[in-house]
Amino acid sequence: MTSRQLHSTVFGPCGFEDQTLVEISGPPKSGRSLVLQQLIAHCVAPYAFGGRQWSIYLINLSHKITRESLTKVVRAELQAFSLEGKPPAAEELTEIAKECVARVSFMKCFTTADVKYTLFNIPYETLRDRSVELIAIDTLSEFYWLDAAERKQNLTKYRYYRQCQMHLNRICKEALVCGMYTVDSSFLNSKYNEKIAGAKVDYNIQMSKLRGNLAMNRKSVSFSNGIIEIRQ
Template sequence: MAHKRPFLDNLDANILPCGGLKPKSLVEISGASNTGKSLVLNQLIARCLPPTYFGGKYCDAILIDLGHKFSVQHFEKLVTRVINESGEKCTPAENITVIHNCLNSVTALNCYTAEDFDLAFDIVEDILWENQNVSLLAIDTLDAFYWADTHKKLVRMTTHYNKLVTKLKQLFLQNNYHALNHTIGLTIWTSKSNCQIMS
């Protein structure tokens, strides 16, 4: 079943100069606070959703939002830019319809506690089994609950982070999709691809 998911190759040459996201790849966007990591994340999501003739990949995406920086109005502008860059003629009514369909193609899971985040993984697994068109899982601020998770027993941030990455990789074993996440101050790395993303 998983092999039917849309591919995200040649997604955005400015952000992913080495060809896009490979299936089952995990890409980290890392940088200091207020350097545009969430913006880059949202730009890549916006590139995935529109129909191919409007420059997208015509797939669905899941956003696990721990940073709560997602803005519908701003996201509409990002999708509009993708449509305009495609060069395809589009009436205002068609533009509104495409944007509406793109917003409906994103499943946003807002997490406010570490328990919400744990539950989100179960929800994601269910969605991936039910929806063959999901090709991207995006996580905004992967380490948001580090202190909440470790207040009883302090562990290194890298240990905590690696535990979450391992959880994502286990999800990869069953599904053919791509994951993007961003954290603060950790090493930039990918698996299955040599791309490095900086924001």
């Protein structure tokens, strides 16, 4: 399944709109980052190849998505679309893929302070670059345990998730862009019946594992070279 087909399967033929929030949740090693990477590939692909030709800010917390891995997925996307007509030469596809990935700003974060600084500056960055249409975070819950020893007060996983989610949503509303993030599903529910306001999630992509098999929104899936396949 190409990223264009995945995008259409998840969001419908029109895709997701401005100022919407997309959540990709699931347990560890369930393919969350791979799904995010493939959706990003569709968003940066040129119009001529069925993509959206967006510029994207990727706040990289888990560091699972690299320029090299994204380029590989984008190239596969371009090649699959090209089969519908006369495909460009392999060298040309590689160059186009590199140009697409160049529209992704990789913002590597290694601490919560890095994340806060990055999120603080993004609204100003989007004013300078109006081509940015998406802010993506992989993985929203990455630094929860890293910061645990430094916290002065107890912060539940659920409250931490809600705070991060609200912060991203607020930035997306201010900058008039979409938001997409991955999160460990163990953060999504409160064990203590906490009533905490959260942002409205417009699209939910739920990854799961059952007896060693992966599923996306309850449909069995597999990955081959970073490309998702939905099993019928």
